[in-house]
Amino acid sequence: MAATAAVQEAPTSTEIDQLTRIRLELATLDQISDNEKAGFLKLVGRYIGGKSEGIQWEKIKPPTDEVVVPYDKLTAFSDDPARIKSLLDKLAVLKLNGGLGTTMGCTGPKSVIEVRNGLTFLDLIVQQIENLNHTYDSNVPLVLMNSFNTHDDTLKIVERYKDSKLDVLTFNQSQYPRMVAEDLTPWPAKGKTDNAGWYPPGHGDVFPSLANSGKLDQLIAQGKEYVFIANSDNLGATVDLKILNHLVENENEYCMEVTPKTLADVKGGTLISYEDRVQLLEIAQVADEHVSEFKSITKFKIFNTNNMWVSLKAIKRLVEADALQMEIIPNPKEVDGVKILQLETAAGAAIRFFDHAIGVNVPRSRFLPVKATSDLLLVQSDLYTVEDGAVVRNTARANPENPTVELGPEFKKVGDFLKRFKAIPSIISLDSLKVIGNVWFGKQIVLKGKVLVEAKKDEKVEIPDEVTIENKHVTAGPTYSNL
Template identity: 75%
Template sequence: MADVKIAKLQTALAALDQISENEKSGFVSLVSRHLSGEAEQIEWSKIQTPTDEVVVPYDTLASPPEDIEATKTLLNKLAVLKLNGGLGTTMGCTGPKSVIEVRNGFTFLDLIVIQIESLNKKYGCDVPLLLMNSFNTHDDTLKIVEKYANSNIKIHTFNQSQYPRLVVEDFMPLPSKGQSGKDGWYPPGHGDVFSSLMNSGKLDALLSQGKEYIFVANSDNLGALVDLKILNHLIHNHNEYCMEVTPKTLADVKGGTLISYKGRVELLEIAQVPDAHVSEFKSIEKFKIFNTNNLWVSLKAIKRLVEANALKMEIIPNPKEVDGVKVLQLETAAGAAIRFFDHAIGINVPRSRFLPVKATSDLLLVQSDLYTLVDGFVIRNKARTNLANPSIELGPEFKKVASFLGHFKSIPSIVELDSLKVSGDVWFGAGIVLKGNVSITAKSGAKLEIPDGAVLENKVINGPEDI
């Protein structure tokens, strides 16, 4: 039955001229694996907590060389790749998420460029920046990158694969049923980074320039900076793959974690966990760390494994609906590739290396006095004694960036804030200070204004009379 489906799929794909032969064969391979039901069930009793050799504590890493020339040699072995396929639609933006303004008028992309520019300038090295786009972000990104034409940094862009959405009913590609627009296609997750790097020719180009490692991170993670200690450690220990993990808090219970399993290090995602063990997986006692998606990978190892077609990461089925038609997207995640690389490790890094902006509540954190901006680096305010960031919940009125910004004359001071919950139509004046636990609720249909200069400490506000 599966063979018949695959044969029909191949015939349908042959008629689609929007994608390359590489993409067609990659897609067929993914669908075949999905239909064969090859997913291996995790044997819960065989899961072991990784030792410090497998997940290395960051503070045990040796200091990198202090000599400028030695540092330059080290950095010249590195390329940086940012995953830039995501749109800012959840935050009400059109175009790539990386062009949302984060702070002082700078976008994610501006900050990434400034960071690498300052490295190249300081050490006289040549660290290139690669942006992996999707067909959704490609055209916009090319226009945006033009403004960096005169910088001292080589910027390369390439596209990840474009795969057709599958109609659930008969497993045929949606575009072959007349859905010719963008809705017929999808980018298959960041697990696609390795084969796309190879297919684009960028991998061979980097190897020919003497690059040995690539640092891969989400473009919206402001904490994902080049780290000399990590690079130095990997080169000295010949680790082909390194995943940065960081201690879990209750906000991260769904994040994937590293385990030792049958003699190898593996990423365990919540989707792989048997129902009976989900609460155990979410506890922060047994599984103390989670994946930041900051990954350091050997370029030679990527080439070897892609050529051998050995990177068979777990498939993540993502059901969607397009114009009333039930479709399926088959995706993979880059972190799941860890088990295919030799001498793969995790490094348990400080929380400061994980500062993603997934929603406007995260934007509030990075735009506030909790952080300052130095050379493109977002640095945490030393005045904040609590290592955890405040927990922030904003209602739907704040979901889109434009309306979020409109509700604040200036971003409040939150250095001493533990939690903030805002619901309803709440407007903030300038120079407001929030401390402790603050909850503000505007009554349905009413506008609630917090006046300029208000200091709110451990307050529950349900109307103007409570301010």
């Protein structure tokens, strides 16, 4: 048994009474299915009665190259088109599409934010898979896991692809009731029946929801063997034939893509060898006295990109056996002045339940998420081009790492970000950019080295067209000072 699994102990009478009350309250709610009610009760039951064994730090071992395979050590394969077609015909691509764009000031699914040249995340994903299918005469379907927040809008957007040569399948992940923190009462049972009373329980829900939707059996019936799962906002998460071939050849049931840590990634989950199995270690599992060690980029050199390749038949076997008991992530929030609790799980934590599970240490280019407008600036700049839907890094940049970009709150919303740039500057030779205050950028600007642009309170800084700024501190004054 892995160290973080819940200890199986008989529930106390108090726990039974509490769970019985929650079951009765849940029965009054008709907005969700019986499968969702059952899944929610299992999660709550584990939370109420589960006593987790902590990670024993001294048992943690760094994974070997057999456990986390270097990308350049993957099984070699022929680039014969017939071989590639046979591989692709075993594959489905699943994008986690339950997130909203609210943190960037947008309404609706995050995947419909425009990334480059008027193309959204979803447009780029569709182009990538269409190009694969056209090139190799294959039939890789695109599967979207929506949430109740994104389902209706996504269906409208998917309509635009109805004439494309691409099968687009959609299903919803579970809809669970938020619980009032003080007594764990499902909030909708207290009258909070609008969307604020509900939540999607994390991307660990992808496995049971794929099965409950019928899409898992549908894919298996079509001869699909593997599903590539990734966040819809990770522009680097394209189909990689080398990884797929390695999994098919070695019969690995699960593969997590990891990539080398930088100082920006120190809180990211990492893969470890623990009691002879590969396991994901998250910072929340680490005792306080070991947190600084966990954040070390010399001891724990890799982190989880949330790109996963998983055997469909293995998912079916484990879901039917109710064997995917991932660690529960309690997520406390305050909504409308009420302290509530959400219980969630993460798909990466499922790795320890699959046979012959591995990690693959992939190039950083496969991790290109857009979480904020600072990320949007990078992917809209001349650092990248788009080729057949794939966002490709410009080889003209000598530095293998991207520039660090910090934009003030004035740039947080996509609409404000776009208004403040007449055009995205050239940043091929930029090391870092920090923007503070009421700043506006012209067009054909080139930024190099370290650049700080600062507008103090009640000031406005306008960077004129066609200027080059290198290693400067720009303020509202007539000249730029050196950094």
